[in-house]
Amino acid sequence: MDQSKEQRILNTVSYNAIKGNPESVLDCIDKYCSKSEWAMNVGDEKGLILDKIVEETNPSVVLELGTYCGYSAIRIARLLKPKARLLTIEFNPEFASIAKEIIEIAGVNDKVTILEGHSEDIIPQLKKKYEVEKLDFVFLDHWKERYAPDTILLEECGLLRKGSVLLADNIIYPGAPEFIKYIRNNKHFECTTFLSHLEYMKVEDAMEKAVYLGPE
Numbered sequence: 001m002d003q004s005k006e007q008r009i010l011n012t013v014s015y016n017a018i019k020g021n022p023e024s025v026l027d028c029i030d031k032y033c034s035k036s037e038w039a040m041n042v043g044d045e046k047g048l049i050l051d052k053i054v055e056e057t058n059p060s061v062v063l064e065l066g067t068y069c070g071y072s073a074i075r076i077a078r079l080l081k082p083k084a085r086l087l088t089i090e091f092n093p094e095f096a097s098i099a100k101e102i103i104e105i106a107g108v109n110d111k112v113t114i115l116e117g118h119s120e121d122i123i124p125q126l127k128k129k130y131e132v133e134k135l136d137f138v139f140l141d142h143w144k145e146r147y148a149p150d151t152i153l154l155e156e157c158g159l160l161r162k163g164s165v166l167l168a169d170n171i172i173y174p175g176a177p178e179f180i181k182y183i184r185n186n187k188h189f190e191c192t193t194f195l196s197h198l199e200y201m202k203v204e205d206a207m208e209k210a211v212y213l214g215p216e
C-alpha cells in the first residue's frame with residue numbers, strides 16, 4: 001500500500017534532520033511542505049508569531065488541540081523552561097503515531113505528551129487523570145467547529161485562570177467564524193488578531209490571541 005503524505009514527511013525528517021535538533025526538524029518539514037507537498041503545519045510565518053507569544057507567556061503547562069505531525073508541538077516545546085510540559089490532543093491515530101516519532105527525532109519528547117482521542121472527551125480528564133491544575137497556554141489548531149465548544153469546555157472544567165492565553169490558528173482561512181463571534185464579544189476575554197498567511201501559501205490567514213480575564 002503506498003505511503004501517506006504524513007509518512008513521507010516522517011521519512012524526510014528521519015533522513016535529513018539532525019537528531020535532537022528541533023530547529024533542524026522544523027526547517028526540514030517547512031522545506032518539504034513548501035517545495036514538495038503542502039501540509040497543514042502552522043508553518044514558518046505563523047510559527048514566528050506562535051514563538052513570540054509563547055516566549056512572552058513563558059508557560060509551565062501548555063495544551064495543544066490538534067497535533068497533526070507534531071510541528072507546532074516541537075515549535076512550542078523547544079521554547080519551554082526545564083520543568084514545563086506540553087499536552088497535545090490528536091484524534092487521528094496515524095497522525096498521533098507519526099507525530100510521536102517526529103517529536104522524538106526533535107529531542108523534545110521529555111516535554112511532550114500526546115493524548116490520542118477527541119478533545120471533548122480528553123479535556124474533562126485533564127485535572128484528575130493528567131494532573132493538570134490550570135493551563136497557562138492553549139493552542140487551538142484542530143477543527144474550527146470545535147474551537148468555541150472546546151473553549152467553553154475548558155472554562156467549565158476550571159482549567160483557565162486569570163491570564164491564561166488562548167491562541168487559535170486559521171481564523172481567516174479556512175476560518176472559524178463561530179469562535180470569533182463567541183470570543184470577541186465575550187467580556188471574559190481580551191482579544192488580539194495577528195494577520196499572516198496560510199502556511200506555505202500567499203493566501204491570507206490570521207491567528208487570534210485571547211487572554212482569559214477570569215470568571216467575574
Ligand SMILES: Cc1cc(C(=O)N2CCN(C)CC2)sc1-c1cc(O)c2nc[nH]c(=O)c2c1
Nearest residue numbers: 038040041042066141142143169170173174198
Ligand atoms: C486542509 C487544508 C486545506 C487548505 C487549503 O485550502 N489549501 C491547502 C492546499 N493548497 C494546495 C490549496 C489551498 S487549508 C487547510 C487547513 C489548514 C490548517 O492550518 C489547519 N489547521 C488545523 N486543522 C485543519 O483542519 C486545517 C486545515
Ligand SMILES: [Mg+2]
Nearest residue numbers: 042141169170
Ligand atoms: Mg492550522
